[in-house]
Amino acid sequence: MKARLMMKSVAGLLLVMGTAVAIAAPASASTTTVTPNPVTVTPNQTTANVTVNWTGLAANTLVFVDVCKKSITDASFDVASDCGAYSGITPNGNGSGTNSAVLEVFRGQDPAGESWGCFAAGDTAPAGVTKYTTCYVRVTDNSVLNNDSDSEQAFTFSVSSGDVPEAPLTILLPVVGTLAALGGFVLIRRRQTVSV
Amino acid sequence: MKLKSLIGAALVAGTLLSGTAMTSMVSASPEPSGWDDANDRVVGTGSDTTYPFMQRAELLFNQGTGCDTDNASPAASPAAYNLGKCLTGVSQTATNTQGNWDHDVFASTYPTGSSAGVTALKNGQVDYARSSRGPKSSGESALNFWAFGKDGLIMVTYGNRTPGNLTTAQIQGIYNCTITDWSSIDGQAAGTIEPVGMQASAGTKAVFDSYLGFDANSGACKKSLSSGAYPFENDLKPLVADAGISANNAIWWMSAAAYKAFSYQRQTAQSWTVEGKSATAGTIANNTYPITRFIYHVTKKTDATAAAASAEITGADGGAGGAVRELTEFMCKPAASHTNNDYSGKTNYVELTGVYTATGFIRVPAAEQTNGICKLVPGA
Numbered sequence: 001m002k003a004r005l006m007m008k009s010v011a012g013l014l015l016v017m018g019t020a021v022a023i024a025a026p027a028s029a030s031t032t033t034v035t036p037n038p039v040t041v042t043p044n045q046t047t048a049n050v051t052v053n054w055t056g057l058a059a060n061t062l063v064f065v066d067v068c069k070k071s072i073t074d075a076s077f078d079v080a081s082d083c084g085a086y087s088g089i090t091p092n093g094n095g096s097g098t099n100s101a102v103l104e105v106f107r108g109q110d111p112a113g114e115s116w117g118c119f120a121a122g123d124t125a126p127a128g129v130t131k132y133t134t135c136y137v138r139v140t141d142n143s144v145l146n147n148d149s150d151s152e153q154a155f156t157f158s159v160s161s162g163d164v165p166e167a168p169l170t171i172l173l174p175v176v177g178t179l180a181a182l183g184g185f186v187l188i189r190r191r192q193t194v195s196v
Numbered sequence: 197m198k199l200k201s202l203i204g205a206a207l208v209a210g211t212l213l214s215g216t217a218m219t220s221m222v223s224a225s226p227e228p229s230g231w232d233d234a235n236d237r238v239v240g241t242g243s244d245t246t247y248p249f250m251q252r253a254e255l256l257f258n259q260g261t262g263c264d265t266d267n268a269s270p271a272a273s274p275a276a277y278n279l280g281k282c283l284t285g286v287s288q289t290a291t292n293t294q295g296n297w298d299h300d301v302f303a304s305t306y307p308t309g310s311s312a313g314v315t316a317l318k319n320g321q322v323d324y325a326r327s328s329r330g331p332k333s334s335g336e337s338a339l340n341f342w343a344f345g346k347d348g349l350i351m352v353t354y355g356n357r358t359p360g361n362l363t364t365a366q367i368q369g370i371y372n373c374t375i376t377d378w379s380s381i382d383g384q385a386a387g388t389i390e391p392v393g394m395q396a397s398a399g400t401k402a403v404f405d406s407y408l409g410f411d412a413n414s415g416a417c418k419k420s421l422s423s424g425a426y427p428f429e430n431d432l433k434p435l436v437a438d439a440g441i442s443a444n445n446a447i448w449w450m451s452a453a454a455y456k457a458f459s460y461q462r463q464t465a466q467s468w469t470v471e472g473k474s475a476t477a478g479t480i481a482n483n484t485y486p487i488t489r490f491i492y493h494v495t496k497k498t499d500a501t502a503a504a505a506s507a508e509i510t511g512a513d514g515g516a517g518g519a520v521r522e523l524t525e526f527m528c529k530p531a532a533s534h535t536n537n538d539y540s541g542k543t544n545y546v547e548l549t550g551v552y553t554a555t556g557f558i559r560v561p562a563a564e565q566t567n568g569i570c571k572l573v574p575g576a
Contacts, residue, residue, distance in 0.1 A: 061459075079553060081546055081550070085552065086478045092467060111478065112559065143459055144456065144457075
């Protein structure tokens with residue numbers, strides 16, 4: 001009798017715990033990552049391509065990927081006001097709900113001309129433009145207004161010291177050296193052929 | 197004598213008071229403008245593509261702050277009916293003229309197609325028109341086309357076909373029936389291509405025809421619905437439901453905005469890239485996507501017009517025409533000229549931003565704006 005009572009109590013407790021967990025669990029099961037992050041840019045670079053990976057979206061449903069100034073965890077988040085109007089992409093969904101896409105993120109004022117932008121820490125925002133040094137890539141499905149499936153990844157910019165050379169010296173020097181040696185060898189062989 | 201003096205003084209005072217009252221009876225509405233203190237009922241028709249946008253924008257305008265109104269019980273005589281009209285004289289305490297002073301009421305009727313709407317406006321059957329195409333080369337000289345947004349046209353397939361890339365030449369070939377099998381397109385499994393047409397009055401068709409260089413409904417291989425009618429734009433449901441159209445082999449075109457915004461109309465459609473470009477807001481804004489267009493609010497020139505590069509809309513001073521002038525200004529003025537929405541507390545510029553997002557369109561890019569935040573294209 002006592003054992004049955006205990007079992008009932010444990011079952012009841014588990015039920016309550018399960019319900020509590022179910023209630024506490026967020027509706028969204030999606031995840032988003034941005035690579036690279038921080039996004040490395042040269043001093044004058046205003047856009048950069050990043051790879052956005054997502055999981056957990058609905059299968060075969062249109063995907064919305066946007067650059068936002070505010071986190072979706074902020075109660076006042078509003079996609080119309082807080083995400084760039086010109087900077088989003090809408091890749092086709094696939095059968096698994098897990099995929100990736102290349103997104104061009106902007107450094108500077110919002111390309112749509114609104115009074116905010118994503119900046120590196122040392123950047124100076126134009127007058128009247130609010131500077132955000134942390135921006136967010138938000139991903140959702142079905143509709144850009146869908147806040148039930150969305151997830152995000154914060155990202156920042158990191159400015160490199162200077163322009164990255166198109167072909168670094170560590171590659172150029174051996175290549176030039178090899179070509180010079182080959183050229184010399186060919187020249188010597190041709191002279192030998194002519195003299196014979 | 198004393199009585200005479202009193203009567204005289206009373207007469208003078210009465211005259212002065214009535215004079216003051218007469219002066220105060222002058223309209224309180226701000227001039228110059230389209231306001232006339234009367235709340236006009238104004239009707240527009242036309243585009244299916246811009247219907248959801250205009251409905252939402254009109255709601256914001258209808259809610260706009262304005263004059264204090266006469267809320268007394270309506271008089272029995274229709275001539276004396278003042279309910280809801282602006283109070284005049286000292287009774288009028290409102291001063292904010294950046295919303296909807298007259299409390300005019302706009303309504304968009306059910307879509308008829310851009311060209312049908314423009315024709316109805318020309319014929320005086322409606323007060324303004326919605327159009328997803330620009331003006332024709334002739335026959336529309338009495339009209340102004342106010343571009344308030346931008347869109348692209350996308351190529352879509354559904355069923356089990358996996359989207360890839362199409363060139364302009366391939367799209368032309370599909371619709372002129374010189375490319376008839378999917379195996380002619382890179383990476384596609386064989387199947388007879390079924391290019392679906394569109395109802396002739398649609399601005400979305402006019403833009404696509406212009407892109408193709410010929411009538412998209414003219415090819416011998418084109419498909420219509422089994423009823424013989426061409427489907428309305430942007431709504432895939434009739435195609436999906438039609439047994440005469442092969443889900444795995446059909447191809448169609450849609451508004452990129454409608455595709456993004458309305459999943460029920462989109463159904464299982466998937467978009468193709470064109471010339472290697474996806475139709476994103478960015479590629480539509482900078483015209484690197486090959487098929488872009490503006491969307492228009494169309495007015496009579498006598499109702500709403502503007503000098504070159506001016507954000508100031510001029511035109512009719514009252515009536516439905518004046519109301520159209522004010523709605524045009526509402527849609528085209530920059531953020532700083534808007535006032536707050538009485539219900540949300542946000543500015544109407546922010547509220548309109550929400551309408552663009554909800555309906556998938558983007559504002560006219562700064563480089564293409566000519567009057568306020570719109571691009572004015574006068575009809576010819």
